[in-house]
Amino acid sequence: MGRAFEFRKERKFKRWTKMAVQFTRIGKDIVMAVKENGPHPETNSKLKTAILNAKAVNMPKDRVEAAIKRASDKDMAGYEEFVYEGYAPHGVAILVETTTDNTNRTVANVRSYFTKTNGSLGKTGSLDFIFKRVSTFRFAPGEHDLDELEFELIDAGLEEIFVEENEEGEEVAVIHARFEDFGNMQKALEEKGIELKQAKLERIPLSYATVTEEQAADVTKLLDKLEDDEDVQAVYHNMAE
Structure with a gap:
């Protein structure tokens, strides 16, 4: 009983620690985006992407808004x-x-x-x-025909599309596009009404x-x-x- 309790307590602590680190990282992304192109996601694609990724890890809305407000302060140093x-x-x-x-x-x-x-x-x-930079987009497969999407997204820079399992055991569709086509692919996916769970630049070996x-x-x-x-x-x- 005692060991089981301690194990659950340790797992919970690790989850909270990981979440805190994720919030800190996304908070920095928000600050850099605002410092670069302003506090409005409608005209700041980097900020729009950072907010999208914040939602993906359940970062509270008030923390997102606080990060934008802090970054808007001209006296705040950047990163x-x-x-x-x-x-x-x-x-x-x-x-x-x-x-x-x-x-x-x-x-x-x-x-x-x-x-x-x-x-x-x-x-x-x-x-x-050893490492190659790629644009990565993740979304719920749902009713999407991935074979059809593969054909339709070639002109937007698609390199590959596949399905993986996330930490919760859920299926997630993953798109890799050329590094320089991040904006093109994000726009193409939005035009198709695909709700992204995550959008970021990554490196693959x-x-x-x-x-x-x-x-x-x-x-x-x-x-x-x-x-x-x-x-x-x-x-x-x-x-x-």
């Missing part, structure tokens, strides 16, 4: 984006996207995570041959590193440290499942 590249133990490539108001803090933290887990940071651009179960545990230690850092927006790796 800078930096990408760090390196290798985890056992040859697994790691790419880290960060958004920060303190570069020294961020690079020191990222470097320490790699060092403490026997990884190593590399030079910018050193992993360009072009090659994979195969590791043992024990080696995967070593890599996961680094991934967890990076994922928990509030300056980190996204972490990508090429470890084969």
Whole structure:
């Protein structure tokens, strides 16, 4: 009874921690979007996308509005984006996207995570041959004919469309489009009345590193440290499942 309670308590704590990190990351996206193109989603496509992603993780509306209001204050400092590249133990490539108001803090933290887990940071651009940037869109398959959509969306930059299972065990349709066609694809999907669950730029590996179960545990230690850092927006790796 006691162990079961503690297990449920730990799982709940992890869910809340993950949610808090997601809210922080999206809050930064909102701030950067507002600083760049203003507080109105009707005329700011980046802000419109950030709000869409906020809804996807159930970020409260008042928090979204508060982030927009804060960003509208001219005295509020903005954020800078930096990408760090390196290798985890056992040859697994790691790419880290960060958004920060303190570069020294961020690079020191990222470097320490790699060092403490026997990884190593590399030079910018050193992993360009491993990761490819793509535009990613997710939505509920519903009654949509994905084969028909595949044909109709080619001109909007479609590269592939497939179905995956999310953390809740629900089916989600995923579209990958060319990096430069993010706006074209988003507009095409909206014109077709498709309600997006998420829209973002991601990086996908072009090659994979195969590791043992024990080696995967070593890599996961680094991934967890990076994922928990509030300056980190996204972490990508090429470890084969």
